[in-house]
Amino acid sequence: MSTATQGTVNVQAEEAVEEVEGKQEGGRLARLWMQHYDLVILPVIILLLLLLLFLYISTRDLDTIEERVLAADNVAGLLRQHLWLAFLSTVLVLVIAVPLGIALSRRGARKAQGPVLAVGGFAQALPPFGVLLLMAFWLDFGVTTAVIGLTLAALLPVLRNTVIGLQQVDQSLIEAARGMGMSARQTLFRVEIPLAVPVIVAGLRVALVLNVGTATLASYIGAGGLGELVQQALRLNRINVLLVAGGIIAALALLIDWLAGVVERVVVSRSG
Amino acid sequence: MSETTDQPVVETPEGAGKSDMIVLEGVEKIYPGSDAPAVSQLDMAIPQGEIVMLIGPSGCGKTTTLKMINRLIEPTAGRILLDGKDVTHVNGDQLRREIGYVIQQGGLFPHFSIADNIGVVPKMLGWDKQRIRARADELLHLVGLEPSTFRDRYPRQLSGGQQQRVGVARALAADPPVMLMDEPFGAIDPITRDRLQDEFLDIQRTVGKTIAFVTHDLQEAVKLGDKIAVFATGKLEQYDDPDTILTRPANDFVSDFVGGGAAVRRLSLVELAHLELHPIETDEKAADSRNGVAVAEVDGSGKPVSWRHLPGGDAAAVPLVTVPLSGTVYDAVDVMLDGSASLVAVVDEEGRAQGVLHWNDLVGGLRTRKGHA
Numbered sequence: 330m331s332t333a334t335q336g337t338v339n340v341q342a343e344e345a346v347e348e349v350e351g352k353q354e355g356g357r358l359a360r361l362w363m364q365h366y367d368l369v370i371l372p373v374i375i376l377l378l379l380l381l382l383f384l385y386i387s388t389r390d391l392d393t394i395e396e397r398v399l400a401a402d403n404v405a406g407l408l409r410q411h412l413w414l415a416f417l418s419t420v421l422v423l424v425i426a427v428p429l430g431i432a433l434s435r436r437g438a439r440k441a442q443g444p445v446l447a448v449g450g451f452a453q454a455l456p457p458f459g460v461l462l463l464m465a466f467w468l469d470f471g472v473t474t475a476v477i478g479l480t481l482a483a484l485l486p487v488l489r490n491t492v493i494g495l496q497q498v499d500q501s502l503i504e505a506a507r508g509m510g511m512s513a514r515q516t517l518f519r520v521e522i523p524l525a526v527p528v529i530v531a532g533l534r535v536a537l538v539l540n541v542g543t544a545t546l547a548s549y550i551g552a553g554g555l556g557e558l559v560q561q562a563l564r565l566n567r568i569n570v571l572l573v574a575g576g577i578i579a580a581l582a583l584l585i586d587w588l589a590g591v592v593e594r595v596v597v598s599r600s601g
Numbered sequence: 602m603s604e605t606t607d608q609p610v611v612e613t614p615e616g617a618g619k620s621d622m623i624v625l626e627g628v629e630k631i632y633p634g635s636d637a638p639a640v641s642q643l644d645m646a647i648p649q650g651e652i653v654m655l656i657g658p659s660g661c662g663k664t665t666t667l668k669m670i671n672r673l674i675e676p677t678a679g680r681i682l683l684d685g686k687d688v689t690h691v692n693g694d695q696l697r698r699e700i701g702y703v704i705q706q707g708g709l710f711p712h713f714s715i716a717d718n719i720g721v722v723p724k725m726l727g728w729d730k731q732r733i734r735a736r737a738d739e740l741l742h743l744v745g746l747e748p749s750t751f752r753d754r755y756p757r758q759l760s761g762g763q764q765q766r767v768g769v770a771r772a773l774a775a776d777p778p779v780m781l782m783d784e785p786f787g788a789i790d791p792i793t794r795d796r797l798q799d800e801f802l803d804i805q806r807t808v809g810k811t812i813a814f815v816t817h818d819l820q821e822a823v824k825l826g827d828k829i830a831v832f833a834t835g836k837l838e839q840y841d842d843p844d845t846i847l848t849r850p851a852n853d854f855v856s857d858f859v860g861g862g863a864a865v866r867r868l869s870l871v872e873l874a875h876l877e878l879h880p881i882e883t884d885e886k887a888a889d890s891r892n893g894v895a896v897a898e899v900d901g902s903g904k905p906v907s908w909r910h911l912p913g914g915d916a917a918a919v920p921l922v923t924v925p926l927s928g929t930v931y932d933a934v935d936v937m938l939d940g941s942a943s944l945v946a947v948v949d950e951e952g953r954a955q956g957v958l959h960w961n962d963l964v965g966g967l968r969t970r971k972g973h974a
Contacts, residue, residue: 505708508673508781509722509771510698523712 365594371587375580382576389569398561398570404577411554411581414472414547415540418479422536426484427529430491431522442492449485457482457543465550475552479543483536490532494525527597534589541585545578555581620685622779622811623647623670628679630665630835639665641835643679647828649778652805652812654822657832657858666832667781667815671700683779698722701780701810705787707768709756715741715767716752722775740770743804762793769801773808782814786821798824819859823847823866831855844870868963869931873924873947876967878956881905881946895957897921897946904952911944923948926955930967933958 391399433442461478468474498521506516548556555578562570623646630640640662647653655663668674670681672693681689688696709718719740720733728736738748744766756764765785772780786794786801802825805812816822822829823843830840831854838858839851847863847870850856859866882896883905893912897905898921905923908916922940924933926949933945943960 501704501706501708502710504673505702505704506710506721508671508697508702508704508708510694510696510700510725511721512694515725520710 368587368591368594371583375583375587378576379580382573386569386573391569392567394565395567395569398558398565398567399573404558404573407553407555407557408577408581410552410557411541411544411547414475414479414544414552414554415537415585417476418483418540418544419533419537421476421480422483422487422540423533425480426487426532426536427491430488430529431495431517433488434492434495446485446489446492449488452481453483453485455482458546458549461546461550470551472547472552475544475547475550475554479540479547482543483539486535486539487529487532490528490535491525494528494532495521497528498524527593530593530596534586534593537589538582538586541582620649621646621682622649622684623813624680624682625666625670626680626682628666628669628676628681630662630669630674631677638677638835640669640676643837645830645837645840647811647813649684649811650809651827652814652825653828653830654826655813655815655830655832656817656819656822657838659817660834661832662835663815663830663832664783667783667813670779670813671697671702671781673697698725698775699777699779701772701775701777703768703772703780703782703785705784706761706789707756707764707771707785709764709767709771711756713756714752715746715754715756715759718756718767719771719774721771726775736774737770740773741767743773743807744770745800746770760793761789762797765789765797766800769804773804773810778811780810780812782812784815784817787817794821801825820866820869824869831858833858865931868934869929871930871967873928873930873933873958874926876930876958878947878958879962881954881957883954895944897954899954902952905946905948905954914943919943921946923952923954924958925950930958930963934963 386399397403429445432438433445457478460482461475464474464478468477502520502524503516506520507513511519544554545556545559547554548560555574558574558577559571562568562574625643625645628640628643628645629638631638643662643666645666655666657663665674669676670683672681672688675693676689679689680687683696683700709715710721713721716734716737719737720728723733723736734752737752741748741751746763746766751759751763751767756767759767768785772782786797789797798821814825816825823846826843828840829843829846831838831846833854839846839855841849841851844867846855847859847867850859880894882894883899883903895908895912896910896916898907898909900906905921907921908919910916911919920940920942922936922942923946924936926947933947937943937945937960945958946954947956947958949955
């Protein structure tokens with residue numbers, strides 16, 4: 330949870346810098362609180378749930394198998410693997426979908442928009458579990474395949490949001506930019522992309538949360554992650570382990586979504 | 602009322618040594634997939650330092666013409682000369698940095714501060730930060746916005762009128778000799794628009810740019826233009842000073858477009874400062890003479906507040922209304938109608954009475970002062 334609190338402090342500090350000069354420190358903090366107090370609710374709920382889970386488990390008598398599986402370093406290792414999978418695939422989505430979306434929004438390529446978005450929709454509609462398994466047979470079992478599968482499944486939200494984000498930039502602003510002598514490239518980087526960033530970031534948030542959730546399935550093709558914990562619990566028939574695994578996976582998804590939400594808000598407040 | 606004066610009152614310093622700043626020669630635009638040209642065989646010259654209003658119904662080619670001047674739209678045929686230099690084939694981006702451009706509602710970038718918005722072109726031209734900042738402050742002053750209050754704000758924190766002022770300031774940033782304005786005041790409420798137009802004319806008196814200005818509002822064209830170009834479906838129908846357009850339309854299209862009310866519109870061309878007004882007395886002793894001169898009661902600062910004596914009228918029954926000397930006959934008529942008064946006192950900047958304009962003068966013929974006709 331310390332990461333979460335750290336996040337809030339950072340956001341507040343950054344947004345404080347963003348505000349117009351000459352306002353009193355106290356008033357500024359009060360206003361930030363008024364605008365963003367809802368951000369505090371979710372971390373509190375997550376914290377409470379994890380606390381309850383911890384209290385419950387600590388009252389149980391754990392056998393040696395349970396103790397071994399639930400040992401801090403085992404759980405932490407799997408958590409690290411899980412985050413790595415989600416992070417890698419989201420970065421890949423960012424690197425592939427954003428430039429592709431930008432390319433598709435250029436005048437010459439607009440005709441390709443429909444087909445490409447349709448393929449993206451198709452990829453998203455496929456059940457990730459099936460895709461991961463099939464890809465494992467086709468490619469290989471392991472992290473690389475898992476990352477490729479996750480990337481494919483999460484491509485569409487970012488691609489679509491990039492295209493839409495650029496589309497909704499006021500045409501008159503683009504005209505103003507060109508009319509003042511900005512080249513097409515300058516217009517793209519100084520006007521279009523900055524104004525599309527909030528929408529693109531919203532897409533990335535969806536992709537990230539999707540990846541954090543789907544990464545649970547990566548353990549079935551030997552890529553590790555928190556899914557491993559679930560599998561161990563099921564294999565060993567240990568209900569306490571299953572409870573902890575489920576709790577951690579749910580808390581992680583909520584937490585990542587919350588963090589992405591905070592980042593999104595900072596970005597939106599920056600881009601006016 | 603069609604002949605309020607014998608001669609046009611607008612100053613038309615024709616051929617007064619002014620060279621043409623913008624010249625269009627046989628310019629034509631045919632959009633891909635279209636047979637009819639959007640603009641066909643257009644010849645037009647805009648003299649240095651003048652405002653030319655491009656006007657016409659939707660789809661008449663006025664905006665296309667404007668955008669061909671800075672080559673946002675590439676002409677299909679013809680030549681465009683700026684200050685004698687053929688710019689038809691130069692680098693479009695470079696060209697546009699040397700031409701001011703204002704669009705509806707300013708077109709300010711919402712993610713740039715006001716100062717950064719004004720600094721867009723100077724930055725591209727490689728000015729250093731200090732110079733850009735100083736220039737932004739200078740221009741904010743010019744358009745009537747306090748730099749310390751506005752420079753760090755964002756466009757969304759400004760009203761429509763303020764945004765439009767910044768839009769004009771931004772276009773002036775690199776001090777371009779030519780400005781193109783595409784219905785800049787189109788989406789602004791009438792009262793603010795009127796004020797912005799006045800300020801725009803004030804600024805133009807200082808900066809003396811050559812301006813092509815697209816509008817769909819004839820009132821605006823008459824008020825702002827040194828010349829008006831009336832377009833119809835890609836053709837220039839008439840290109841003349843406002844007075845000629847209103848009184849002597851070249852053909853049926855122009856006369857239809859100008860429509861009725863031309864005589865009333867023309868009133869806004871006649872400046873009160875150029876008229877021979879009836880005398881007005883504010884001296885109390887003058888009240889005794891009663892020699893056919895209107896006498897007004899004044900307050901402590903010399904401003905007329907009511908009529909003491911009106912020749913051939915009941916002074917107590919007529920409210921005293923005033924109009925500034927810098928206004929036009931149109932403003933005077935407006936004030937008279939509004940105040941239900943048959944005459945109006947014309948006052949100078951300090952509010953002191955300079956003369957009287959009677960309702961009857963409007964139909965009886967206005968006399969212009971010597972040296973102004």
